[in-house]
Amino acid sequence: MEALEGKVIELAYALDTFYFLVMGAFVMWMAAGFTMLESGLVRAKNTAEILTKNISLYSISVIMYMIVGYNLMYPGGGTGVIPDLTFFLGEDNTAEAVIASGGDVYYSGISDHFFQVVFVATACSIISGAVAERMKLWPFLLFCVVMTSIIYPVQGYWKWGGGFLDEAGFSDFAGSGVVHLCGAVAALAGVLVLGARSGKYVDGKVNAMPGANLPLATLGTFILWLGWFGFNGGSELIISNVAEANAVSMIFVNTNLAAAGGVMGALILSKVLFGKSDLTMALNGAIGGLVSITAEPLAPTPGLALIIGFIGGIIVVMSIVMLDKMKIDDPVGAISAHGTCGLWGLLAVALTGGSLGAQVYGAFMIILWTFITSYIFWSLIKMFFGLRVTEDEETEGVDISECGLEAYPEFSKASGVKPSVYPEQ
């Protein structure tokens, strides 16, 4: 009987580890989602650069989180505010230790690292869209190094690593605050230090700079929607019994409904406010809805999840318009979808039993820490390396200045001599 019990424990461990790995892979796929969404909403002359930024920031996140970020976020110990500092990943669980724990140890430690690393990549990805079309590539990547090794892990430790926010009763299931609000605040600090795109705000008028590829932007949004099942579903952290399997199912359904609500909220408001059904607002609405439910996708009823997402869609549109009025230039709406809706998501936890006070406290601390540290590092990077491309480079397109190539060379207006792709006649 003991042998059978040991086998069952091992099987549950394997299932839960497998679940972590697959959900982590889904969240990794969100990197492609962000990449496609951002590349569709920037102009053609800036497309290759944002693609490069996205694939590089993902790589840097993976590297830095392995070296130090993960250990900083989930340390053995710490003061509650300052985590202990260790480097590199440790050993995984042995079968003997797992069985001896009676099932309390139910997943591979390395699989947990994999699941967590894709979350920090998401936070960095939020920044890349907001600073698009005018930031230099390598200074941005330098900030990512700081973000993934210090800024994100410390505030992540405060909640998920067992730090003081967790002890204060702050609730953030999958990261409306820890991931999305954090990323958005870092993005906001970056945009404030960087400045708006040249020609965006002229004589009190907001000038449109339409994205080059709306099919890509839409594809990216759908990819993010799919990936989010991993983001929220995986954050339940376990599936291997009836109660947990049911919980995961509810999370999937609520996540799906919140996204749908976000789309409709944004689309309806766009029609009401502008008289037109702006696709890009609908896309931001989906993201806003998803971010809004991410702090608590399990507790709400499906109907409430829909409403939370719908409100997120409304909020995202209003936030985008408001940021433009404040001359804060965010080409893809990242600060609105992840920041404003992230904040809403945290507060909405109070609708299902969370403590509003604790939620406000947590949101405030995340914003305070992230904004101050980000602003400092953005300013330092600007001082030592420069942050922005020159005006000429911005006009020509950052594809040329940063990458030396173009995303759509055959349709280029910039180059006088087309590449020789025309067949001989």
Next chain:
Amino acid sequence: MKLVIAIIKPFKLDEVREALSGIGVQGITATEVKGFGRQKGHTELYRGAEYVVDFLPKFKLEIAVDDSLVDKTIETILSSASTGKIGDGKIFVLDIQEAIRVRTGEKGPEAL
């Protein structure tokens, strides 16, 4: 020899080209251009910011013809390119000082 320059609506390109072939025109150069006359443009909206699109897509045709064919060419373009709605375009006629065929070096009306 005259150079007939015609600005037309893009979707009329095929119709005009076929009609011109029918009267014996042997060559056309077509360029995609943007322009406006009294038609003006329209307003678009992106994330709450309005912007005016003044320049509309058109096609510019350049047709080099012998003097004897000019009137027929103009008549043909007018009948095939016209929709009766604003934005149909314009035709200009210029004198050609010289015309040369690149392959053979022929000059004058034989080069057309």
